[in-house]
Amino acid sequence: MAGRRVDRRPGLSVRLKLTLSYAGFLVVAGALLLAAVWVFLLRERSNSLAVPHRSDFLRVFDPTNFGPVVFVPAGIMVLAFLLVFGLVGGWLLAGRILAPLTRITDATRQVTNGPLSYRIRLPGRHDEFRELADSFDLMLARFEAHVAEQQRFAANASHELRTPLAVTQALLDVARDDPDRDIGELVERLRAVNTRAIGLTEALLLLSRANQRSFTREHVDLSLLAEEATETLLPLAEKRGVTIETSGEMSVAIGSQALLLQLATNLVHNAIGHNLPDRGVVWVSTSARPGTAVLTVENTGEKLTSQLVSTLTEPFRRGTERLHTGHAGVGLGLAIVKSITQAHDGTLTLTPRPAGGLRVTVELPAVAHRRPPRPQRDM
Numbered sequence: 001m002a003g004r005r006v007d008r009r010p011g012l013s014v015r016l017k018l019t020l021s022y023a024g025f026l027v028v029a030g031a032l033l034l035a036a037v038w039v040f041l042l043r044e045r046s047n048s049l050a051v052p053h054r055s056d057f058l059r060v061f062d063p064t065n066f067g068p069v070v071f072v073p074a075g076i077m078v079l080a081f082l083l084v085f086g087l088v089g090g091w092l093l094a095g096r097i098l099a100p101l102t103r104i105t106d107a108t109r110q111v112t113n114g115p116l117s118y119r120i121r122l123p124g125r126h127d128e129f130r131e132l133a134d135s136f137d138l139m140l141a142r143f144e145a146h147v148a149e150q151q152r153f154a155a156n157a158s159h160e161l162r163t164p165l166a167v168t169q170a171l172l173d174v175a176r177d178d179p180d181r182d183i184g185e186l187v188e189r190l191r192a193v194n195t196r197a198i199g200l201t202e203a204l205l206l207l208s209r210a211n212q213r214s215f216t217r218e219h220v221d222l223s224l225l226a227e228e229a230t231e232t233l234l235p236l237a238e239k240r241g242v243t244i245e246t247s248g249e250m251s252v253a254i255g256s257q258a259l260l261l262q263l264a265t266n267l268v269h270n271a272i273g274h275n276l277p278d279r280g281v282v283w284v285s286t287s288a289r290p291g292t293a294v295l296t297v298e299n300t301g302e303k304l305t306s307q308l309v310s311t312l313t314e315p316f317r318r319g320t321e322r323l324h325t326g327h328a329g330v331g332l333g334l335a336i337v338k339s340i341t342q343a344h345d346g347t348l349t350l351t352p353r354p355a356g357g358l359r360v361t362v363e364l365p366a367v368a369h370r371r372p373p374r375p376q377r378d379m
Helices: 014-042 054-061 066-113 128-177 183-212 222-240 257-273 333-343
Strands: 218-221 242-248 252-255 280-289 292-299 347-352 358-365 374-378
Touching (some): 218 257, 222 242, 257 333
Antiparallel strands (some): 280 292, 292 358
């Protein structure tokens, strides 16, 4: 179950393991050093470098051999000193080396039980621990931003879903208090409110699906999706008095055809709905670059500031005065485009046009394949 600690058998700490390793290595090195001294310097004080015979080791216990008898207890004392020195020095050295890791562990505990704004900010030069700490800080920053975004999204979604429910309740209360009210008008208004609620719910489900990246990747031609989205929304464009111009070339991306079609549809729908009240224009184009498939949708419209444009991909943001148009959506069109683009490891760029309107560019990982440019068509 999430949030529960994994039960493990108790074991030695990393610091104690390092201490024992240091001490053991030091004792072994000391023993080898003493053995070398005995072999090369004390063996009958000879200049020979030959390894002593087995009988030479027995002479160590011969009382008549004063040198080796003195050397053995001295060597034992040296090894004992090296063991104590290795344990103490290894403990201090291991503690100093593992201090950054201890700091990272403490930070993890603080984040688990406290605010996500805590950062390690490990000082010192760049090394493995500094890289780990910086990576942890970056992960915390992204996680904090993600949690904040989800909290805003939940609050906005609750507000948006509450609105049609409140309207429905008000209409039902009016119908109950006024039995002579036109039932046909009431049903039509309830139908419109219910349709909006269904559209909002479907948009939320689509947004969740895109964020989970639970889709199969395949080769998708963005130019064909752009044509399909344009043809689907052509009646809406004609109703709004908006002209759609399409151009471009084959641009094969790697991703989900259903999600990318939704992306193209949302962009075209957004360009139509947030255009000039009369004689507006939408430009839809595709292109292929090395390793990148590009879909660009531009539209005429009111002048937008860079600050406003930077917020349009947030959920339920519709731009200046957009709530008062009769064609405002549920406020998730560009948010869904952003999520689909990120789920495909792509890049979404929004730029205000100098003459008014918006330019949206989607860049996705592509398949290297081209065909001659398609002729421009007016719709």
